[in-house]
Amino acid sequence: MFRVTRRYEFAASHRLDSPALSEEQNRDLYGKCNHPHGHGHNYVIEVSVRGPLDEISGRAVDTARLDELVAREVLGHFHQRNLNAEIAAFSVRVPTSENLAAEVCGRLKAAWHGEFPGKWPQLERVRIAETARNIFEIGADEIE
Amino acid sequence: MLITRKIEFSASHVCRNPRLSEEENRNLYGGAANPHGHGHNYVVEVSLEGMPDAVTGMVLDLKELKAILNREIVEPYDHRFLNREVPPFDSVVPTTENIAREIWRRLDPHFSNGAARLHAVRVYETADLYVDYFGEPPCSA
Numbered sequence: 001m002f003r004v005t006r007r008y009e010f011a012a013s014h015r016l017d018s019p020a021l022s023e024e025q026n027r028d029l030y031g032k033c034n035h036p037h038g039h040g041h042n043y044v045i046e047v048s049v050r051g052p053l054d055e056i057s058g059r060a061v062d063t064a065r066l067d068e069l070v071a072r073e074v075l076g077h078f079h080q081r082n083l084n085a086e087i088a089a090f091s092v093r094v095p096t097s098e099n100l101a102a103e104v105c106g107r108l109k110a111a112w113h114g115e116f117p118g119k120w121p122q123l124e125r126v127r128i129a130e131t132a133r134n135i136f137e138i139g140a141d142e143i144e
Numbered sequence: 145m146l147i148t149r150k151i152e153f154s155a156s157h158v159c160r161n162p163r164l165s166e167e168e169n170r171n172l173y174g175g176a177a178n179p180h181g182h183g184h185n186y187v188v189e190v191s192l193e194g195m196p197d198a199v200t201g202m203v204l205d206l207k208e209l210k211a212i213l214n215r216e217i218v219e220p221y222d223h224r225f226l227n228r229e230v231p232p233f234d235s236v237v238p239t240t241e242n243i244a245r246e247i248w249r250r251l252d253p254h255f256s257n258g259a260a261r262l263h264a265v266r267v268y269e270t271a272d273l274y275v276d277y278f279g280e281p282p283c284s285a
Contacts, residue, residue, distance in 0.1 A: 002275055005276070007273070057173075058241060059239050
């Protein structure tokens with residue numbers, strides 16, 4: 001069994017501010033991530049796919065199709081966008097990288113069988129590096 | 145506990161399956177099917193699983209692992225055209241998956257009896273594409 005991982009990037013802005021908390025609580029909790037006008041990151045996303053080898057192609061996944069899926073479902077919506085203002089999920093949820101990883105993984109999982117209708121390859125995990133030091137990972141089986 | 149050693153080699157390859165037509169190869173592999181080949185700086189991470197020895201405090205002497213990796217991978221693969229110079233890639237398409245599997249096959253016999261067992265072979269073809277191979281589950285028969 002193979003796990004193939006592809007790396008992508010998008011640049012986006014966000015602001016961490018929970019409507020369930022007071023202004024002061026938000027400042028205390030999120031610190032500079034709560035600055036009122038937001039800020040941005042070069043997000044690095046790794047998408048990992050699991051599958052057996054196709055003996056004709058010698059590959060476990062057609063990476064060109066994976067690239068198309070990720071571009072269509074994720075990068076096209078997130079790159080050079082303000083996550084709070086332009087991604088519907090983040091009008092109700094705080095765009096932490098935990099929530100972002102779940103959103104990205106959920107979008108790929110929902111569209112997966114349209115692009116890869118067979119049993120294999122399967123989406124295994126999404127890993128997001130908000131910066132080189134802060135990395136978040138979620139398994140596809142953690143998404144309903 | 146896992147220990148991982150990283151090595152690099154630079155090699156050229158071409159991804160073409162002789163059982164497929166020119167057009168099928170183009171559609172399947174894209175630019176990687178260009179007949180004269182192209183190259184990568186491959187990065188390989190080899191992970192071994194084991195418990196530290198009570199006396200040495202080591203899962204495996206990394207000098208020993210380094211020597212095995214150099215002999216089995218770097219020496220035969222580095223600065224070579226994989227399809228022409230490194231069997232089995234004269235008959236097996238040198239995709240990242242097949243390179244990871246072949247490296248596993250070369251390394252596994254070195255770790256089949258000792259305290260450290262081969263856990264994973266990770267091959268980076270570029271910084272944007274890597275493959276992890278964990279071996280195949282043993283035959284039930």
